[in-house]
Amino acid sequence: MRRAVANGATALFLVSKVIGSETVKPRGGRSLRRLLDRESSLGIILMLPGALLLMVFMAYPFFLGIWLSLTDSVIGTMGDFIGFRNFVDLLGDSIFHQTARNTLIYAMVTVPFKAMLGLGLAMILSNRMPFSNPIRAAVMMPWIVPTALSTLGWFMILDPVFSPISWLLKSLGVIKQNINFLGNPNLAISSVCLVNIWRGVPFFGITILAGLQAVPHELHEAAAIDGANAWHRFLHITIPTIRGVVLIAGLLSIIWTFADFQLIYILTKGGPANTTHIFGTYAYQIGLSATDIGQGAAIALYMFPILSVFAVLLLIYLRRD
Amino acid sequence: MKDKKRERKRKVSRREFLKAGVAGLGMAAMGGLTEKAFGAPAKIKGTKLTILQGTYFIAPGQDLYKKQAQEWGEANGVQMSADFLNWPDLQPKIAAAIQGGGVDIVELWPGWNYLYQKNLVDLTDMALEFGKRGGGFEKYVLNSASVKGRYLGIPHGYSNGSMNYRISWLKEAGCPNAEDGNKVDLTWDEYHAIAKKCKAAGHPFGQALGHSTGDPPGFCYPYMWAHGAMELSKDGKSIQFNKPEFVDGMRKFIEAWKDGYDTTGTSWDDSNNNRAFLSEQISCTFNGSSIYFAAKKDKPELAKDIHHMLIPKGPAGRFYWLESRTFAILKNSKNIAGAKEFLKWWFQDKQFGDWWRLQEGYMLQPVVKYYTDPTWFKDPKMSPFREQPKYGLNQGYAGPPNEKAALAWSKYIVIDTFAKAVQSGDAKASIEWGADQLKRIYGV
Numbered sequence: 001m002r003r004a005v006a007n008g009a010t011a012l013f014l015v016s017k018v019i020g021s022e023t024v025k026p027r028g029g030r031s032l033r034r035l036l037d038r039e040s041s042l043g044i045i046l047m048l049p050g051a052l053l054l055m056v057f058m059a060y061p062f063f064l065g066i067w068l069s070l071t072d073s074v075i076g077t078m079g080d081f082i083g084f085r086n087f088v089d090l091l092g093d094s095i096f097h098q099t100a101r102n103t104l105i106y107a108m109v110t111v112p113f114k115a116m117l118g119l120g121l122a123m124i125l126s127n128r129m130p131f132s133n134p135i136r137a138a139v140m141m142p143w144i145v146p147t148a149l150s151t152l153g154w155f156m157i158l159d160p161v162f163s164p165i166s167w168l169l170k171s172l173g174v175i176k177q178n179i180n181f182l183g184n185p186n187l188a189i190s191s192v193c194l195v196n197i198w199r200g201v202p203f204f205g206i207t208i209l210a211g212l213q214a215v216p217h218e219l220h221e222a223a224a225i226d227g228a229n230a231w232h233r234f235l236h237i238t239i240p241t242i243r244g245v246v247l248i249a250g251l252l253s254i255i256w257t258f259a260d261f262q263l264i265y266i267l268t269k270g271g272p273a274n275t276t277h278i279f280g281t282y283a284y285q286i287g288l289s290a291t292d293i294g295q296g297a298a299i300a301l302y303m304f305p306i307l308s309v310f311a312v313l314l315l316i317y318l319r320r321d
Numbered sequence: 322m323k324d325k326k327r328e329r330k331r332k333v334s335r336r337e338f339l340k341a342g343v344a345g346l347g348m349a350a351m352g353g354l355t356e357k358a359f360g361a362p363a364k365i366k367g368t369k370l371t372i373l374q375g376t377y378f379i380a381p382g383q384d385l386y387k388k389q390a391q392e393w394g395e396a397n398g399v400q401m402s403a404d405f406l407n408w409p410d411l412q413p414k415i416a417a418a419i420q421g422g423g424v425d426i427v428e429l430w431p432g433w434n435y436l437y438q439k440n441l442v443d444l445t446d447m448a449l450e451f452g453k454r455g456g457g458f459e460k461y462v463l464n465s466a467s468v469k470g471r472y473l474g475i476p477h478g479y480s481n482g483s484m485n486y487r488i489s490w491l492k493e494a495g496c497p498n499a500e501d502g503n504k505v506d507l508t509w510d511e512y513h514a515i516a517k518k519c520k521a522a523g524h525p526f527g528q529a530l531g532h533s534t535g536d537p538p539g540f541c542y543p544y545m546w547a548h549g550a551m552e553l554s555k556d557g558k559s560i561q562f563n564k565p566e567f568v569d570g571m572r573k574f575i576e577a578w579k580d581g582y583d584t585t586g587t588s589w590d591d592s593n594n595n596r597a598f599l600s601e602q603i604s605c606t607f608n609g610s611s612i613y614f615a616a617k618k619d620k621p622e623l624a625k626d627i628h629h630m631l632i633p634k635g636p637a638g639r640f641y642w643l644e645s646r647t648f649a650i651l652k653n654s655k656n657i658a659g660a661k662e663f664l665k666w667w668f669q670d671k672q673f674g675d676w677w678r679l680q681e682g683y684m685l686q687p688v689v690k691y692y693t694d695p696t697w698f699k700d701p702k703m704s705p706f707r708e709q710p711k712y713g714l715n716q717g718y719a720g721p722p723n724e725k726a727a728l729a730w731s732k733y734i735v736i737d738t739f740a741k742a743v744q745s746g747d748a749k750a751s752i753e754w755g756a757d758q759l760k761r762i763y764g765v
Binding site: 182 | 440
């Protein structure tokens with residue numbers, strides 16, 4: 001075994017000598033070496049496979065989506081170019097208005113809750129405690145488990161007939177009939193927001209926890225000696241240090257929540273009476289169920305300018321830091 | 322001489338007879354072989370066929386279909402693959418198959434033959450032959466299964482659906498002839514009066530009004546038609562949704578919803594009412610006979626107390642939303658010849674009849690021949706479904722079940738009108754909302 005390793009090392013040495021040899025190496029090899037030596041060109045070369053994958057799986061569908069939104073295509077038939085008619089038509093569609101409103105509520109209500117609860121969770125987890133690693137892993141479960149699976153669990157919890165919450169409250173005499181979690185318009189949007197928050201808190205928690213680890217302990221000690229209490233230390237040391245992490249997590253969360261689909265589709269399919277439709281589910285309904293793929297693409301693309309703003313904000317922040 | 326001639330003639334004729342006999346035996350043997358190979362040409366040997374269809378509530382029907390496909394595949398050297406998908410997943414998969422290929426035969430649900438008409442193989446001859454052999458198609462099939470006179474799939478019927486009810490509870494509430502669903506003949510007003518009594522006794526009626534493809538439209542479309550409203554006029558020039566009779570009917574429904582139904586139904590899908598009924602929380606609901614079959618299997622005592630009745634009638638009459646499903650072949654299939662051979666074989670009386678009868682009336686007859694089939698008389702509790710095809714109307718009625726009707730359907734406009742009405746309590750505003758949406762869709 002040892003001999004084999006030694007032989008391998010010798011072979012590698014010889015190969016490197018050969019590659020490095022001016023006499024054997026042709027001119028093309030030299031320029032390749034120079035290309036690999038230069039950081040800028042090496043970066044591009046290393047990035048190429050990833051860029052290619054992005055081009056095929058992200059850029060192509062994206063540009064195809066833009067093209068479809070400008071046509072009257074239906075499933076199976078490429079339509080004709082109709083300009084912005086799909087986008088204009090949607091402006092007069094009251095279900096689309098409701099969908100846009102729902103999406104804004106869904107994203108803007110859930111993200112602050114996720115951030116606040118995530119911060120609290122991170123503060124708890126940052127304390128020394130027994131079994132801290134298994135606990136941290138367990139806390140991540142809602143984030144790790146596939147959304148479709150965990151949402152099915154919530155689907156049963158919020159079931160109009162067999163909800164264990166309704167059963168418990170009925171047994172305690174608090175309510176007389178089942179709570180219509182997914183059938184009452186206000187309760188339905190609240191319920192889907194609740195499930196989204198439940199799912200998103202661990203992401204914030206763990207991200208902020210990583211940020212908290214970066215807060216120098218000496219700073220806290222020095223501030224404590226100077227008479228700062230826990231609240232002041234949190235406000236003036238912890239918050240400024242983790243601000244960047246919270247901002248990045250928040251922007252990413254807004255983008256993901258805007259583009260959500262699975263959670264709503266499993267829980268309500270946009271019902272009752274469209275009160276929980278968001279861009280993703282409405283685009284699916286029109287594009288695939290009604291086969292109007294052109295208009296479906298237009299619905300999805302209405303998300304684009306909003307998401308772009310958040311993406312640009314995110315990029316600006318990352319570059320500045 | 323004459324005798325010799327006669328003798329020769331006889332000999333010849335014997336020889337001929339022998340020849341004919343040998344040929345006949347050969348033909349018979351070939352025929353046997355052909356019978357065994359189900360008459361398919363050799364050119365399809367070594368090919369593959371992929372079939373997509375919705376999952377069955379009656380599991381033995383699905384097993385039989387798989388077995389039949391397998392048998393035909395083995396006999397013809399065709400590799401068969403049959404996938405059974407959850408109902409809401411079927412259409413997206415078909416859409417993906419149309420775009421990307423890989424599937425040969427698909428089960429189309431109502432309206433999809435219009436939506437995908439450019440992507441389907443014309444099977445008019447095969448469909449007409451099946452219809453003719455069965456004594457003609459039922460009216461609901463004629464209304465829905467062809468696209469401008471062309472059959473782009475062969476109709477195989479539709480799953481049944483009507484009022485499932487608890488005999489004892491409806492009897493207590495004063496429903497006439499409750500013990501025999503075949504004799505129950507209610508108006509919507511009478512139906513709701515019974516619902517109120519049942520709810521007062523702790524057994525509300527249940528009705529799914531969520532975004533789901535089976536029971537919500539199965540209830541809402543007939544209620545709309547029974548109250549004189551429809552999506553489109555016959556000439557296709559106006560929306561006939563916002564009608565005073567319908568507004569009046571909707572007001573009654575709102576009142577009945579509060580006093581007679583389980584009000585969580587606004588979020589129910591196609592399975593919630595099954596579970597609520599089987600757990601004895603509701604006394605009546607619109608559903609297929611799957612509740613009854615499930616009870617027969619797992620709760621025989623409960624099954625004894627279940628019966629079915631025809632959907633109630635309104636001022637404009639009695640209606641069902643009923644359109645045929647079809648088995649169609651995608652144009653981008655690489656094995657159109659094989660797919661045609663399989664469908665031709667499967668729609669023969671033996672295969673189709675076995676498949677249809679095994680489901681004991683869960684699938685409604687596509688052709689009139691099965692209206693008198695003994696299957697319908699084996700269990701009197703299934704007999705009410707036999708009459709269902711007589712009252713069938715299509716989505717988009719009084720217009721055709723075309724792309725626009727499918728769009729209105731996919732957007733759940735009619736169902737959401739009902740959901741909005743019971744949520745807001747405002748029948749007029751909800752129907753006006755529905756009418757506006759339909760105007761946008763139909764462009765009239």
